[in-house]
Amino acid sequence: MQNLILRSWNKQKKIKDYTSLWDQIPTEILGRIMDRLNLLDCVRLSVVCKSWRSSVSLVHNQNKKISPPWPWLLLPHDQTGAKYLKFFDFSGAGSFYNLPLPKGSSGSSLYCSGSSKGWLVMGDCTDVNLTLFLFNPISGIRLELPPLETVPTFRRYLKEYPECLRHITEFVWKIELSSSDASSPTCIVTAIFYDRATLALCRPGDKSWTIFPQVCENHGCMDVLFCNGVLHALVFLDDDEGLEIPLVTHTMRVGDHIDDDPDQDQDVVVLIKLINHHISFNAGSCFVPGNENVVDEPQLSLVTEINSAFTSYLVESDGQLLILHRILNYGFLFMDINGENPHYMKTTQLSKIEVYKVDEHMSSATASSTKLDSLGDKILFISQRVSLSIPAAVSTSTDSNHGDLIKKNCIFYLKNVDITDMTRECGVFSCEDGRIIRLFPTSLTYTRDSHMLWFSPNIYI
Amino acid sequence: MSTAATADASSSGDTTEGSVRLLTLQSEDGEVFEVKETIATQSVTIKGMVDDDCATSTIPVCNVTGRTLAMVIEWWNKHEIGAVSNEKELKEWESQFDTIDDKSDRDDVYDLLMAANYLNIPTLLDCCTSAVAEAIKGKSTDEMREFFDIKSDFDEKEEDALRKENQWAFEN
Incomplete structure (x- = not known):
């Protein structure tokens, strides 16, 4: 092989004068590097020098890398002595951020x-x-x-x-x-x-x-x-x-x-x-006893009959107002959680989510709704305390490790513990086939002080 | 100056070795390399020239030194189909680029990034951006400046304001 370089990589290094050119790195390349970094690293990088800062701003405006379209998940925190709020960022390979309280x-x-x-x-x-x-x-x-x-x-x-x-x-x-x-x-x-x-x-x-x-x-x-x-x-x-x-x-x-x-x-x-x-409410659609679509979790083994209940949310998606009904199955468990007297506790499990589009009729000042079978290329995030919609395209990062978890036409949901219900649940509901995948195991707890939340940070560069 | 381990650069234009066409590449600093067309077309830029019949005479590779071009050619050789028996061996060979150990490594990666960008070599570009990203991960702004020998050109007030806007990134 005539043109084979036989020398090994390391031997060919020569002593160089280190006048760094790194501040001149082209925007396109810095953008490719940023694709592999989490948001925290990108923000730190944006303050290194003026030229990097303007590159980061450019990349930001091109593909919205910095203002993350993907909301963070605020994890429950301990009230006593906690100094930080812990967030999980799903984008890229996933990152945890500790932000000072x-x-x-x-x-x-x-x-x-x-x-x-x-x-x-x-x-x-x-x-x-x-x-x-x-x-x-x-x-x-x-x-x-x-x-x-x-x-x-x-x-x-x-x-x-x-x-x-x-x-x-x-x-x-x-x-x-x-x-x-x-x-x-x-x-x-x-x-x-x-x-x-x-x-x-x-x-x-x-x-x-x-x-x-x-x-x-x-x-x-x-x-x-x-x-x-x-x-x-x-x-x-x-x-x-x-x-x-x-x-x-x-x-x-x-x-x-x-x-x-x-x-x-x-x-x-x-x-x-x-x-x-x-x-948008159709009473007939509400009751769905059991759910065979839950992929990774056993059915509730309850001591009482399972009933259904719903909670409804408003979500905006591309300027369109949506009404979502989250339908839960619930029942009661006879449990002794804190070593006192065992008693009946309500527990719930997501059954399905229905999506309706609100049509306002300006002329007659009324409104009606249409049931949607698909969210198109959108991903929704719902919870009692905050709900939002993002386009799926921006979330399909090249180095995503989530495989089929992050795909369009699905709804991420959160259910926190409240005064009547001790279930904390978090998962993804697919509008395509009704499948439900839990992001982490459902837990039963009395602790209702600290909530999980979706959070979309405002990050300016 | 070293002529690397290149071919006899006596003839310019396209020559053939057996049935394989050779391309002549000339670095910014005048070094000449003969490379099999099948290998060099890993560069999307060069492939475009070959497809457009523009690769018949010496191809000037501006902004890339002979030393860097030699490394690029080594990369091409390793990534030629059949050059390495299996994927694992290739990954092992690539792993030498994964980490940046010192400033000399760092600047080699810079040169390779520029070359990979100019010649449009996706595999090399991926590998080098990954190496830089690994070096940046978890570093504070000051550590990044030190690592890349970059002097801040913000005045103190400007920098304070920037840090304040994103307090979370600079506090812990």
């Missing part, structure tokens, strides 16, 4: 009770006091929310559950922000509180919550979502004669309403659309 007041515990658009909703709880705030774990910025004492049902909650001050996660059902720029004076925070009987709105920094009066004990709110700038609320609606109304639109002024404030314009007006849950 904010400092709580002395003797307090910090609880995470939701997330929205890059912000975590946290409660700083002591035995006598409870404050709610937004926390951006990427930048470390903390924004205070109005005192919960300004929410009438909070006082009732404390009266009914005086020992539950620490269980802020049960009072705060869901928080939804209108924008990721939470420090903007026009950003609206929407909250579903306690038993879904209170819908309250505020701007970060306001002195009080503004209660939306149409949601009450008799007309609870299942989910809220900002979609195309309008707040959508999933409710049960009927008129005075008990007839069902598919859609009602309200406007509401949010702010501190200081009467003697000459500048009342500081308040923000929010458009709220109440969508009747019944436009």
Whole structure:
């Protein structure tokens, strides 16, 4: 072989003058290197020098590598002595990130009770006091929310559950922000509180919550979502004669309403659309005893008959409003968890998820829904506290180790422990064939202080 | 200057060795290499030239030194179909590129990256980007600067602001 290089690799090295050229590395190559790095490494890399920074920005704008389309999973954390929040990033080969917790007041515990658009909703709880705030774990910025004492049902909650001050996660059902720029004076925070009987709105920094009066004990709110700038609320609606109304639109002024404030314009007006849950609900579809599609887990061995229940979520996918019904089978186990008296505990298992597309008819101001058999190339993430949609294309990273786990047309779901149900479940539901794959084993636990959450970080480069 | 272990560079243009056509490549610093066409076409760039009949005279390989080109040719030889008996042996041979042990290694990888990029050699590009990524993983920004001999050109205020924006990446 005439042209074979016979010398070994190492022998041909020569002493060189190390004037590094690495800061001049072409954007395309740096992009290829970044494809093999996790987000944390990419962020650190972006601060090395100006030329790398501009390359990272370019790559970011081209393929959205940095602002990860794939949400992170906040793992349950221990309230006592924890200094970090632990997140799991599914993208690439998968990474764990430890992000510092904010400092709580002395003797307090910090609880995470939701997330929205890059912000975590946290409660700083002591035995006598409870404050709610937004926390951006990427930048470390903390924004205070109005005192919960300004929410009438909070006082009732404390009266009914005086020992539950620490269980802020049960009072705060869901928080939804209108924008990721939470420090903007026009950003609206929407909250579903306690038993879904209170819908309250505020701007970060306001002195009080503004209660939306149409949601009450008799007309609870299942989910809220900002979609195309309008707040959508999933409710049960009927008129005075008990007839069902598919859609009602309200406007509401949010702010501190200081009467003697000459500048009342500081308040923000929010458009709220109440969508009747019944436009998509088909009672016949709800009951599915057992589920043979669960791949990796034995059926529940219950001491009682299995029943079904549903929970519904609003999700936005490419500007389209979706209603999802998560149907759970439940039953009761006779168990002795903490060595006290054994008693019946409710336990659940996902049976299936149904997806409906909401069609609003502008002319007649009504709405209807169409059942979808496929999500197309989308992946949805649902949970009580936050739901979102991402395009599947961006998640099929070349070095993905997840094989068939991460594919389009599937729904990642989370189910946390609550006051009535001790099941913590997390998995993937395939809309194609109804198969369910658990991401980790379902656990039964009493610990309901600490929740798993989907979290989409706002990372700017 | 070493002429590497190249062929007799007496004739330019395409010559043949048996039935195999030889291509003549010339590095930036003037070294000339004769390489079998079947091997050199692992470079998408060269393959394009061959397909377009543009590879009949000496092919100048700009921006790639003779030393680097010799390494590239060695890579091609190893990756020629049938050159290595099995995949495992090839992986073992490739593994010498997996880790960057010192600054000399590091700069060889840089040269190879540039060559692989210019000549468009996917296998080599993959291998080198992987080696760099492995070296970067888990390093702090300052450690990266030290590793690559890069001086920060941000002023202190700018850098503070950048770090503050992504506090999570710089605190632990």
